[in-house]
Amino acid sequence: MTNNRAYEHYRENSVYTARPEELTLMLYNGLIKFIMQAQNSISKKEVEKAHRYNIKAQDIIIELMGTLDRNYEISESFMLIYDYLKRRLIDANTKKDSEILSEVLVFAKDLRDTWTAAIKESRKTNAAPRARLEATL
Numbered sequence: 001m002t003n004n005r006a007y008e009h010y011r012e013n014s015v016y017t018a019r020p021e022e023l024t025l026m027l028y029n030g031l032i033k034f035i036m037q038a039q040n041s042i043s044k045k046e047v048e049k050a051h052r053y054n055i056k057a058q059d060i061i062i063e064l065m066g067t068l069d070r071n072y073e074i075s076e077s078f079m080l081i082y083d084y085l086k087r088r089l090i091d092a093n094t095k096k097d098s099e100i101l102s103e104v105l106v107f108a109k110d111l112r113d114t115w116t117a118a119i120k121e122s123r124k125t126n127a128a129p130r131a132r133l134e135a136t137l
Helices: 003-017 020-043 047-067 074-095 098-136
Strands: none
Touching (some): 020 047, 020 074, 020 098
16 A cells, blocks of 8 residues: 555544544644645635635535534524635635635634634543542442
């Protein structure tokens, strides 16, 4: 197996074995990566590449929208944020505007960082009762 093929196999397995919160983090990281690649392509005047990366970023936003659990009130707020980001990505793609992508990138990084902090906090909170249970066994 070539190195590239082995890496692809590893990436595929990591998606299949990831927890839901880790999958969301992967989506945020992918969103950030594709926005930055679109910006880089715009700076190099590679219009087709910029378009492809922007579409990939839009696809991730659509996936994030689809993963929202509408049973929670906060989901509506996230839906509004995601809808805004998707519209801004469309604007950036139409105009090939790196400044709009920078705006979306700030939001994407904030969402990713907040999600990362929430995962860490959740793990700490869930680890405490588990540790107490294990201590009693």
